Amino acid sequence: MALFSVRDLNVSFTTQDGMIDAVKGVSFDIEAGDCLGIVGESGSGKSQTFMAAMGLMPKNGLATGSVQLMGREMLNVSIPELNSLRGRDISMIFQDPLTALTPHLKIVNQMEEVLRSHQGLSGRDAEKVALGWLDKVQIPEAKRRLDQYPHELSGGMRQRVMIAMAMLCNPKVLIADEPTTALDVTVQAEILDLMVGLQKEEGTAIALITHDMGVVARMCRDVHVMRHGEFVESGSVDEIFSAPKKDYTKSLLTAMPRLDSDDAPHAVAADAETLLSVDDVMVHFPIKQDRGLFSGTVLLKAVNGVSFDLRAGETLGVVGESGCGKSTLARAVLQLIPPTAGAVTWLGQDLVGLTSHALKSRRKDLQIVFQDPLASLDPRMTISASIAEPLRTFRPELTLAERKIEVAEMMERVGLDARMVNRYPHELSGGQNQRVGIARAMINRPKLVICDEAVSALDVSIQAQILRLLKGLQYDFGMAMIFISHDLSVVRAVSNRIMVLYLGRVVEMADRDVLYDEPRHPYTRSLISAVPIPDPHLERTRQRLRIPGELPSPLDPKAALRFIPSRLTSDLAYQPSLKEVSSGHFVEEHDPLETLLDRPA
Amino acid sequence: MLGYSIRRLLAAIPTLLLLIAASFVLIQVAPGGPFTSERPLPPQVLANIEARYGLDQPMWKQFWDYLYNIVFHFDFGPSFKFKDRDVNDIIAQGFPISLTYGFLSFLAATSVGVTLGVAAAIRHNTWIDYFAVSLGIAAQALPNFIMGPILILVFTLYLGWLPGGGWNGGAWPYLIMPVIALSTSYMGSIARITRSSMLEVLNSNYIRTARAKGIPERQIIWKHAMKPTLLPVVSYLGPVFVYVLTGSVFVDIYFSTGGLGQAYVGSALSRDYSVLLGVTILYGGLTVLVNLITDLAYAWFDPKIRY
Numbered sequence: 001m002a003l004f005s006v007r008d009l010n011v012s013f014t015t016q017d018g019m020i021d022a023v024k025g026v027s028f029d030i031e032a033g034d035c036l037g038i039v040g041e042s043g044s045g046k047s048q049t050f051m052a053a054m055g056l057m058p059k060n061g062l063a064t065g066s067v068q069l070m071g072r073e074m075l076n077v078s079i080p081e082l083n084s085l086r087g088r089d090i091s092m093i094f095q096d097p098l099t100a101l102t103p104h105l106k107i108v109n110q111m112e113e114v115l116r117s118h119q120g121l122s123g124r125d126a127e128k129v130a131l132g133w134l135d136k137v138q139i140p141e142a143k144r145r146l147d148q149y150p151h152e153l154s155g156g157m158r159q160r161v162m163i164a165m166a167m168l169c170n171p172k173v174l175i176a177d178e179p180t181t182a183l184d185v186t187v188q189a190e191i192l193d194l195m196v197g198l199q200k201e202e203g204t205a206i207a208l209i210t211h212d213m214g215v216v217a218r219m220c221r222d223v224h225v226m227r228h229g230e231f232v233e234s235g236s237v238d239e240i241f242s243a244p245k246k247d248y249t250k251s252l253l254t255a256m257p258r259l260d261s262d263d264a265p266h267a268v269a270a271d272a273e274t275l276l277s278v279d280d281v282m283v284h285f286p287i288k289q290d291r292g293l294f295s296g297t298v299l300l301k302a303v304n305g306v307s308f309d310l311r312a313g314e315t316l317g318v319v320g321e322s323g324c325g326k327s328t329l330a331r332a333v334l335q336l337i338p339p340t341a342g343a344v345t346w347l348g349q350d351l352v353g354l355t356s357h358a359l360k361s362r363r364k365d366l367q368i369v370f371q372d373p374l375a376s377l378d379p380r381m382t383i384s385a386s387i388a389e390p391l392r393t394f395r396p397e398l399t400l401a402e403r404k405i406e407v408a409e410m411m412e413r414v415g416l417d418a419r420m421v422n423r424y425p426h427e428l429s430g431g432q433n434q435r436v437g438i439a440r441a442m443i444n445r446p447k448l449v450i451c452d453e454a455v456s457a458l459d460v461s462i463q464a465q466i467l468r469l470l471k472g473l474q475y476d477f478g479m480a481m482i483f484i485s486h487d488l489s490v491v492r493a494v495s496n497r498i499m500v501l502y503l504g505r506v507v508e509m510a511d512r513d514v515l516y517d518e519p520r521h522p523y524t525r526s527l528i529s530a531v532p533i534p535d536p537h538l539e540r541t542r543q544r545l546r547i548p549g550e551l552p553s554p555l556d557p558k559a560a561l562r563f564i565p566s567r568l569t570s571d572l573a574y575q576p577s578l579k580e581v582s583s584g585h586f587v588e589e590h591d592p593l594e595t596l597l598d599r600p601a
Numbered sequence: 602m603l604g605y606s607i608r609r610l611l612a613a614i615p616t617l618l619l620l621i622a623a624s625f626v627l628i629q630v631a632p633g634g635p636f637t638s639e640r641p642l643p644p645q646v647l648a649n650i651e652a653r654y655g656l657d658q659p660m661w662k663q664f665w666d667y668l669y670n671i672v673f674h675f676d677f678g679p680s681f682k683f684k685d686r687d688v689n690d691i692i693a694q695g696f697p698i699s700l701t702y703g704f705l706s707f708l709a710a711t712s713v714g715v716t717l718g719v720a721a722a723i724r725h726n727t728w729i730d731y732f733a734v735s736l737g738i739a740a741q742a743l744p745n746f747i748m749g750p751i752l753i754l755v756f757t758l759y760l761g762w763l764p765g766g767g768w769n770g771g772a773w774p775y776l777i778m779p780v781i782a783l784s785t786s787y788m789g790s791i792a793r794i795t796r797s798s799m800l801e802v803l804n805s806n807y808i809r810t811a812r813a814k815g816i817p818e819r820q821i822i823w824k825h826a827m828k829p830t831l832l833p834v835v836s837y838l839g840p841v842f843v844y845v846l847t848g849s850v851f852v853d854i855y856f857s858t859g860g861l862g863q864a865y866v867g868s869a870l871s872r873d874y875s876v877l878l879g880v881t882i883l884y885g886g887l888t889v890l891v892n893l894i895t896d897l898a899y900a901w902f903d904p905k906i907r908y
Contacts, residue, residue, distance in 0.1 A: 056809050059725070079818060087815030099806040104828045104904055113824070117816045149904045165814070 001071060002029035003205055004090070004173045009065035009075070011045065011052045011229075022048040024229040025065070030173060035199055035206040037220035037237070039213065039252070041459040045229035046209045050175050054092055055082045069173065088118040091166035095178035097158035101150035107134075107161055108146040114168045133164040137194055155322070156187035163194065170202060177209045184321035184486060189530035189544060192218060211460060213256050214489075214532030217241060218539040225249050237536045255464035257493035259516065259531050260538070265315055265494050266475055272311040275447055275480050276333070279307050281342035283325070283332045283504075287555065300554055302328040304504035305342070305575075312447070315474065315481040317495030317512070319488055319527070323554055325504040326484045330450045333482070334366050335359055346448075364394040367441035371453035373433035377425040383436045384421040387411065390444050406443065414439045414469060431462035435469070442473055450482045455490060467493055488531050492516055497584075500524045503554050506578060507563070510585040520587040522547055522563055522596050548599055563590040565599060602900070605908035606893065613889040618668075620885045621878065625664055628874050635681035635872045654681060667878070677879035682871050688879035695861035696883070701771050702779045702858065703845040709780055710787035710845070711838060717788075718795025719830070723822065725800060733792060741789030748782040749855035766857035779852045787841050794837055799830040832902045839895035843888050 011023035023045040030036050040046040052063035053074055067075040069090055074082060086092075094100040102110055111130035115121040121129060127146065134142035137160040150158055159179060166174055176195065180188035192215065198204050208219055216223050217237060224234045225248065233246045244250045257263070282304055286297035303325040310316055318326045331337040333344055335351050344351045346362060354362075367390075370376040377386050388407050391398055398406070408418055414435040425433050434454065441449055451470065455463040471494060474481055485491045491498060492512060499509040500523065508521040519525045522545075529545040552559035557572050567574040576589040590596075636642060636650055651657045655666060670676040677688035714737075721733035756778060757765035769775045802808065803826060811821045853863035861880060868876035900906045 054813055056812055058804075083815040083817065085815065086813055092810075092813040094806060094810060096806060100810045102807040102811065102825045104902065105824065109824075113816050113820065114814050117814070117820075151905050162810075 003032045003070060004030040004207075005066075005068045006049070006053065007066040007068075009049060009052065009063065009067065011048050011057070011061060011063045013058070014060045014062070022061075022229055023052065023063075026226075026229070026231060028224060028231075028234070030205045030207055032172065032205055033199065033203045034222070035196075035208060035220045037216040037223035038207065038209045038226055039211065039216055039223055040226035041211055041252075041461060043228075044226045046226045047177050049226075050092070050177065050207065050209060054086055054090070054175070055079070056092075083117070087114050087171075088169045089171050090173040090175065091169075091171045092175040092177065093159070093162045093166050093179050096182045097155060097162050098150060098182075100162060101158060103150055106147055106149060107153075111146075111161075111165050111168060114165060118169050129168065130164070133167055134161070136167075136198075137161075137164045138190075139164070155183055156190065159183060159187075159191050160194070163191075163198070167198060167202070167204070171204060173205045173207065174198070175207045175209070178211070179208075180215065181211070185488065185530040186321065186526055186547075188215075189532075190546070192532075193544075195219065212532065213241075213253060213460075213534035214258075214539075217534050217536045218532045225252065241534065241536050251461060253534060255461045256534055257464070257467070257487075257489040258535075259489050259492060259528065259533055260535070261493075263493055265471065265496055265512070266313070268311055268314045268496055272313050274309050274311050275347060276310040277343075277345040278309075278333060279343040279345065280305050281307070281329070281332055281344060282340045283328050283337055284340045298555060301504050302554070303332055303339075304560075306499075306501070306504070306506055307342075308499060308506075308509065310448070310480045310482065312480055313474070313478045314497065315483055315495045317491035317498040318482060318484045318501060319486065319491050319498060320501035321486060321527075323503070324501040326486075326501050327452050328504075329501070330368065330452050330482065330484055334363075334368060334450065336368075360393075364390070364444050365447040366450075367444075367446040367448070368450040368452060369434070369437045369441050369454040371456055373430055373437045373457070374425055377433060377436060377440075379425055382422050382424055383416070383428065383433075384411070386425075386436060387439045387443055390440060394444050407439075410439045410443050413473070414442070415465070429462075430458055431466065434458060434462075434466055438466070438469065438473070442477065442479075445477050446479055448480045448482070450484065452484045453486070454483075456485060456487065463490070470494065488527060500527065502563075503552075503559055505560065505576075505588065506586065507588040507590075508586065509578075514582075514585050520581060520585070522590055522593050525593070547596055563588070563596060565596070566591050602897065602908050606897065609893050609896075610889075613886075613893075616889060617882065617885055621668070621882060622664070624878055624881045625667070626660075628872070628877060629660060631872070633872050635874060637872070654679070671882075677882070678875035680868075680873055680876050682868070682873045682876070688875050691864055691876055692861065692879060692883060695859060695864045698768055698771070698858055699853075699860035699862060700846060702776055702783065702852065702860070705776060705780045706784040706787070706845045707838075707842055710784040710791055710841065713784075714788040714791025715795050715831070715834065717792040718834075719799055719822075719827075721792070721796040722799030722803060722830075725803075730796075733796065737789040737792035737796075739789070740785040741793070743785055745782045745786065745849055746851040746855075748785055749778075749851055752778045752782055753855065766855070768858050775856075775858075779856045779858055782855070783845055783849055783852050787845065791834060791837065791841075794834050795830060798833045799826060802826045802830045805829075828902050832899070835895060835898050835902060839891050840888075842891050843884065846887060 007027050009023055009026045010021065012019050012021045026049055028036070038046045038049070051057050052061065053067040057063065063075055065075065066073060069085055072085065074085060108127060108130060112122060112126040115126040115129055131142055131146060134145055139145055139157055139160050145153065145157070145161070153161065180191050183191060195206060196219065199206055208216070210216060220237050222235065223237050223240050225232045225240065227248055233240065233244065233249045240249060241253065244253060283302045285300045285302055287300045288297055306329055308316065318329065320326050328337060332339045335344070339352055342352070346366070351359065351362065384407050387410060388403050391403050391406055411418060411421070416432065416435050416439065420428070425436070428436070455466050458466060467490065483491060483494050495512050497509065497511050498515045500507050500521065502523050508515065508519065508524045515524065516528060519528055526545045526547045529542070533539060552562060558568060561568050561574065564576050578586045578588050581587050636647060648657070655663055667678065670678060679687040680691060717733045717737060721730040724730050753765050756763040763774050763778055767775055808821060808825055811825045850862040850866045852858060853860045864876060865880045868880065900908060
């Protein structure tokens, strides 16, 4: 008999619009020591399957069927009975480790209560076990972490704490619900490595819920593809990835941009004029720090000397991990945040220091698409009003009828149904709202569009559609794009040239193929090697490049010298310089990779 | 945190100065004065009286003398209405009374309100919830000037259980009705805020994590949900604390408690400049202090807040 077995599980929710069936008759088994992947897009019911099993459904949820752990029924049993299983024999980790940990309790308290409830351990004994697990999940300075609060830890450390907490009682099954989705690629890779280690060393079976085919390829043996509450296709990863039978599985696999695919963006014309030139731009924020009676400030150098040129029709990709300053850079280029220093030259004229009136006339050609499409649209304006707004500002001579025609044409161009004109953002899906955001940005045919994580919040299939749309629009209108993303595969799919940012500085910049084929800087190399590729064979043989240590705090003066530690002893103010190693390929000065790898974390 | 507290208290000085200056000017420009009456005094008599209280001086001089006496002698001046008492006496007499029933009202409103709110949220959409919500709305809808007469009618006139007024050194039968009258509407608001806050917290991700850890529900409520639930309640409690502490004119009138509220309103009506100003400064100082305590309390409720 299987360790964990789900039979004919149905989950439905009573809502104002009637009953909604989230999971429709799902059955599967997990064997001891196995790693099972459940893949699907948002709303497929993949999380709800396990929420129901763990008794974590909202009150309007109803589950039928059977969920058994080691032969014991878990579904719809009393809370005390369920509590004798969950946390002890089966435990769960969640997507966002910041909100998933209680903010006002120290790590040690949150871990201790598990041991007290399930094993009667408390005080010193519990602390010892907790510390042991923090060590096992490789948290640096584990002992200090015990007395810290979740917000004092980095995202990666928080997820390690979550895992340590889930493993405290050596559970038979660990359910991981999108455990790495909110994390940076390098951190994701380390968390995944950690989970593989636990599976091997502790024999814990893992149920991995994810939308990311690359993660599945790296982690799982068997996989179920889920859609609309049902399994579309099930099998071993090798079968599913090499010979998918169902169209939906195929579309999921093809939708995902891959590091090893050969989809090239449109080439830039050789005689294209330089539109934008950014010269040594800096954005520094004063951060308040309490020092006794009077508070002082320290400078957070969010963007610290970035330069680049952009030609008409060109796409510049900007990649980097959270906190590297990529969004701040975008806002500084558009003068949404005034740069502390440097010049932003647009069509031969410096934008820095222009009056807001002078800037406004240039904004017609400078547009931006934001990450969260719902939050960046005015909830009280219909989508057609949002799309028409730039027309009213920049082409006031248009009559109402002309404006309507323009909006209708634009909506059709971005793939929005004409019947949606009077809808509000909350009535549309994430993908549709992002089309509205793009239509709004494009309606005046701008010369430059900045896409700031424009597809990051979308499902892979929607993401692929939006990327195709952006490329098509660029081909038609010939605008330049700055494409900002933390996702290296996505950036690779659209960009001609790519810039890698690390703590406000460019560490490497090169043409797309050069950057991915011959990365020079250790940071770029570790980033690229951390990206999972949706191909199980490749994933098993790929060597990851791990640079010791976590992404340091940008306030740490040593942070900027992470890749050139030989300067740490002599001159903390040293600024590594950018060198052109071959035509158009810039690499920041760094110590040889071998020395970096030998350094202790 | 000590540094922060000191900075905040230093910052309170200009606030209070501004408050005093504004009140001082506003009182002076209001029509009438402390010695205006239906039958006007002979001009010579009026001039003599005004000279005695310094009212014949230019306004800046009056203001300066007033501040000087407060800062160096802690003297808020004589009352213009009561010949034999000064402002310090009036506050010393009324404030302890207001403080007693005000503080008890605060405790009652907070403890009952929070209990009701938590019970309603834990038993969401059950009869307990409906009962608590109705009780809260009813309590909130009953202002103390309605509660006062109703309480006296029922408990003094019909049932004869409680004395209808007086203070009697704060003996408990004399406290019950003032406390109930003053606390009910705050209790209703606190119950409502607590309930909605607790409902939101119970829906949060970390409560889901706590449940997945298999720890008992009671512990989840107490250890994980209580502090974040009370955070919005605390920001409401700050102003409530000042309101109830400084007494209520209605409670003072209905129950003849002799608290500061009555003296405050009385002084405003009779243009008793110094009493009015003295009580205003007291209230202002209390507000500044309570706001500081509220802000410091945040840090205990939420470790992300550090001063």
